[in-house]
Amino acid sequence: MNELIYFFNYVVVAGSVTGSIYAMGAIGVTLIYSILRFAHFAHADMMTLGAFLVLLLTLLFPHAGEPLGLPTAVVMLPIAMVLTSLAAVGIDRVFYQPLRNHGVKPIVLVIASLGVTLMLQGLIRLFSGTGAQSLYVDARKEIFRLEVPGVTRPIILTEPQIILFVVTIASVIALHLFLTRSRLGKAMRAMSDNPDLARASGINTQLIVTLTWVIAGSLATLAGTLLSLDVAFKPDLSFFLLLPIFAAAIVGGVGHPFGAVAGGFLVGFAETLAVFNWSVLLRPLRDSLPSWIELPNNLALVGTEYKIVVPFFILIAVLIWRPTGLFKGKVI
Amino acid sequence: MPLLEAIDVHGGYGGMNILNGVDMTIEADEIGVIVGPNGAGKSTMLKAIFGLLTITGGEIRLRGEAITNLSPHKLVERGMGFVPQEKNIFPSLSVEENLEMGAFLKPATATRLKQQIYEFFPPLKEKRRQPAGELSGGQRQMVAMGRALMNEPSVLLLDEPTAGLSPLYMNEIFERVKTINAAGVGVLMVEQNAKQALRIADKGFVLAAGQNRFTDTGQALLDDPEVARSFLGG
Amino acid sequence: MTTPQHSSSRPAVPTRELVLFGGLIVVVLGVFFAMGGAYATRMLVEAACYAILALGLTIQWGYAGQFNAGIMGFVALGGFSATFFSIPVNHDFWSSDLPGRLGGxxxxxxxxxxxxxxxxxLDRLGVPKLARTLLTILVGLIAYLVVISWLREVTGDIESQVDFVGGLGLPVWVGWIVGGLLAGGVGYLIGHICLGLRADYLVIATLGIAEIIKAFLKNSDWLTRGTATISPLPWPVPSPGEVGxxxxxxxxxxxxxxxxxxxxFLLHRAYHAPWGRMIRAIRDNEVSAAAMGKSINRRRQEIFVFGCVLMGIGGAALTSFTGIFDAQGYLPxxxxxxxxxxxxLGGPGNNLGTLFGAVLVYVIWIMSGPMALALAHFVAELGGMWFDWQPGNMDSQALQARVFVIGLLILMVLRFAPRGLIPEKVAHHD
Structure with a gap:
């Protein structure tokens, strides 16, 4: 039983955490792709930017969360979401839109987004330094230990993890309702289906583009902040996020928001399972195993230093066997 | 005052002229049909009216106002509807959502108009929850026309609405076009099925090499032996 | 639609090239006199190595429209190869039983x-497809776990007993050539998977493979000494100790x-051979070239692999010159x-432009260090004023300022000089 709780804490919880983060990032990537038709490589840095803005606001008002009983960083989220969205729209207007209007190939926009990546990274590190900082300024992270009857080891959940799960579920439901029920959400899907016809129908495509950046920027802020809350804010956060969120978006089928959610959890769990040390689970069986089988101490598929290999191989496997993604994306 | 007027229109793509002086006039109660051989500039003319390519000479007027080189967006606001030949639906959106997109600029009237469209194209009503991409060719054309009608246009431009359809569906579509016209919408369409189209046409325009060759009533063109020989296949 | 016509009726004498290269020579001479000959030659050698990398990218991006975002990985691979082939043999390793076990x-x-x-x-022997797939995964998993645990054991012993495997003690150029081949091999695999797909996928894949190569070299202490680094590395020419x-x-x-x-020379020859004509046809008019059939992707693959080979060789030359192999020193x-x-900046697809861009950008990059430091100081002061922050390490802040500038530079060039300072002549058929 202890082993199962261990498995729950280190795989189910950890996998759901990474899965939620990747899912929210991948939704942004896939939405931007379906509306603007290019792979937005600066997306992971937008997540860092969102978290960084939360960090700034938390440093400025360290006690704002106390009256609400929430971490200050969570209270600052809406403001940071607005600021990140503004930044995203601004970046689009200044850098991407002129290129789009010039009719460049999508790959040029990809390179432009690499340029934006460098600018954001440079700016964030210029102000934050390169070290890690906790988003819990003047406060302590709450940790919940749920005792399971008959077992010594408790289930461990932290406050940011619970907030993360609630926020992820809420944003996925909200996004679903927005895309299927609201006029603008439908227009967004229409534009991703057929941009020329959307224009010919009188849909204000500029508005849709702006909206896309706002949604992507907001989700990026949520994901980046909640990840930083769970561990710590690091300026090179984006470095570890870029490949997984793109793998998630492609696995889910590019242009397919709910595929991106599924892809995010798939990549998140695959990573967690790959670095999990399986010999822990087999330990209770050790005494009953025949003596010629020697159980190694380390039965992890890959070491944590090679975690990046997991999303990469998922990506490669999908590109080889099913380039449209598991849920049949629109565009390959 | 004519509903739609094109005067000596010149234009084309990337410096290559396809239209070399086309004239057209449509009244509010008329169906105009553009016919002609491949490469005559029929679809190009329609796109030129709808602001999809730059007009280098001449003028286009809607109810007497110049609309030359206005963006499609502006033209939709002024009551023009356009149904492209290909890619004329939103495939992953349901039929109902396709129609709603047509009324994007007038969301208040969407519910009422949707009912009218369903009465007009009954097959769409039962398939309204289905993704439009899963429909048959004829039904897709209905979705496409329905979407354009949702904006209550005063003039409707149709680019080969019967291309690739069976004769049965073709006649059905032409019947609908007549009904739409009877409801007070001026229609200008490009057609490959020239004979059948000219039968319902108040005005026919025979284009060749980007210029008007014959302009007359539909019936007169059908009766003209020269038109019949050169453009209608005998 | 009117596309802006880049109608460049160029004069017979390439004034633009002459002026630009003349200016570049003046700049280099300026560095020569300001910083001294040793500094300037070092800068020029590094710039030349970078020029080889840039030529690799210019043919991939400028000729075939394939953007490679993982140059770092190919550089590191070349650098590792140069190191492995050229450093002295570790006799402790070879006299132990470890080579045999590693071979095993x-x-x-x-x-x-x-x-x-x-x-x-197995499905060819009548085993159902699903059973075969499950069986393959199971066997693969077990085989992987068994092999990886053996490998961990052996590499662990290598690290504890003989430090690392050492080198082969061969001439440097062998390592450079093998480095190019290694990089080309990796490029072949990646290209094989991605070149038929959208160009974006290649960007993601190359980005990923570069990080994986780096992670491998950084963590394989038995092979590269990891963070302990390997130095000195031999040169193909007499070392500074011998001749100054x-x-x-x-x-x-x-x-x-x-x-x-x-x-x-090779590029020039290839450019005017049928192969080059085909490449130009693809670049100038992809649609009409596509009508020639699916050999387009084959040509693209050839260019991509060739570009990767150049990156491997350039990386090998650069690493040998630096004199130290440090996997962590390879930075995106x-x-x-x-x-x-x-x-x-130089002009994608234009070799001369790329050479110009490589030298110019490298000179600016090297000289921007002190400038960036001053700028960082200024910005950090502002930051301290506004947010009451104590700036940390000034050097790393200077680096961050340069990151920002490089990003901005990319965006500015894309926007205002999308075809570079020395544009490649491209026939337009639109």
Missing amino acids: VLLAIIAAIALVVAVSR FITARALYLSVTVVMIAVIF LNHTFLVLVMVI
Whole structure:
């Protein structure tokens, strides 16, 4: 039983955490792709930017969360979401839109987004330094230990993890309702289906583009902040996020928001399972195993230093066997 | 005052002229049909009216106002509807959502108009929850026309609405076009099925090499032996 | 639609090139007199190595429209190869039983791969497809776990008993050539998977493979000593200890210049051969070239692999010159994005422009260090004023300012000079 709780804490919880983060990032990537038709490589840095803005606001008002009983960083989220969205729209207007209007190939926009990546990274590190900082300024992270009857080891959940799960579920439901029920959400899907016809129908495509950046920027802020809350804010956060969120978006089928959610959890769990040390689970069986089988101490598929290999191989496997993604994306 | 007027229109793509002086006039109660051989500039003319390519000479007027080189967006606001030949639906959106997109600029009237469209194209009503991409060719054309009608246009431009359809569906579509016209919408369409189209046409325009060759009533063109020989296949 | 026509009716005398290169020579001479000959030759050697990398990218991006965002990985691979072949033999390692055990593990890896492939073909013997797939995954998993635990054991012993495997003690150029081949091999695999797909996927894949190569080299202490780094690395020419700094660096420079000249010659020959005509046809008008059939992707693959080979060789030359192999020293900023700036600023697809861009950007990059430090100081002061922050390490802040500038530079060039300072003549048929 202890082993199962261990498995729950280190795989189910950890996998759901990474899965939620990747899912929210991948939704942004896939939405931007379906509306603007290019792979937005600066997306992971937008997540860092969102978290960084939360960090700034938390440093400025360290006690704002106390009256609400929430971490200050969570209270600052809406403001940071607005600021990140503004930044995203601004970046689009200044850098991407002129290129789009010039009719460049999508790959040029990809390179432009690499340029934006460098600018954001440079700016964030210029102000934050390169070290890690906790988003819990003047406060302590709450940790919940749920005792399971008959077992010594408790289930461990932290406050940011619970907030993360609630926020992820809420944003996925909200996004679903927005895309299927609201006029603008439908227009967004229409534009991703057929941009020329959307224009010919009188849909204000500029508005849709702006909206896309706002949604992507907001989700990026949520994901980046909640990840930083769970561990710590690091300026090179984006470095570890870029490949997984793109793998998630492609696995889910590019242009397919709910595929991106599924892809995010798939990549998140695959990573967690790959670095999990399986010999822990087999330990209770050790005494009953025949003596010629020697159980190694380390039965992890890959070491944590090679975690990046997991999303990469998922990506490669999908590109080889099913380039449209598991849920049949629109565009390959 | 004519509903739609094109005067000596010149234009084309990337410096290559396809239209070399086309004239057209449509009244509010008329169906105009553009016919002609491949490469005559029929679809190009329609796109030129709808602001999809730059007009280098001449003028286009809607109810007497110049609309030359206005963006499609502006033209939709002024009551023009356009149904492209290909890619004329939103495939992953349901039929109902396709129609709603047509009324994007007038969301208040969407519910009422949707009912009218369903009465007009009954097959769409039962398939309204289905993704439009899963429909048959004829039904897709209905979705496409329905979407354009949702904006209550005063003039409707149709680019080969019967291309690739069976004769049965073709006649059905032409019947609908007549009904739409009877409801007070001026229609200008490009057609490959020239004979059948000219039968319902108040005005026919025979284009060749980007210029008007014959302009007359539909019936007169059908009766003209020269038109019949050169453009209608005998 | 009117597309802006870049109608460049160019004069017979290439004034633009002459002026730009003249200016560049003045700048280099300026550095020469300001910083001294040793500094300037070092800068020129590094710039020449970067020029080889940039030529690799310019043919991939400028000729075939395939953007490679993982140059760093190919550089590191070349650097590792140069190191492995040229450093002295570790006799402790070779006299122990470890080479045999390592060889055994390598054989086991091959056997495991063969086993998995054999199981994956079982459906030809009548095994149902689903059962075969499940069986393949199961066998693969077990084989992987067994082999990897053996490998961990052996590599652990290598690290604890003999530090690392050491080198082969062969001439440097062998390592450079093998480095190019290694990089080309990886490029082949990646290209094989991605070139038929959208160009974006290649960007993601190259970005990923570069990080994986770096992670492998960084964490394989038994092979590369990991963070402990390997130095010194032999040179293909007499070392500074024998003939003095300036002479040694000048000799090294002449080697790299000869390499660039050879690459230029080869590219020139290829450019005017049928192969080059086909490449130009693809670049100038993809649609009409596509009508020629699916050999487009084959040509693209050839260009991509060739570009990767150049990156491997350039990386090998650069690493040998630096004299130290440090896997952590390969950075996306220095070894990927700097090269990207060189290419898009110089003129993608134009070899001369790329050479110009490489030298110019490298000179600016090197000289920008002190300037960035001053700027960082200023910005950090502002930051301290506004947010009451104590700036940390000034040097790293200076680096961040340069990151920002490089990003901005990429965006500015894309926007205002999308075809670079020395644009490639492209026939437009639109």
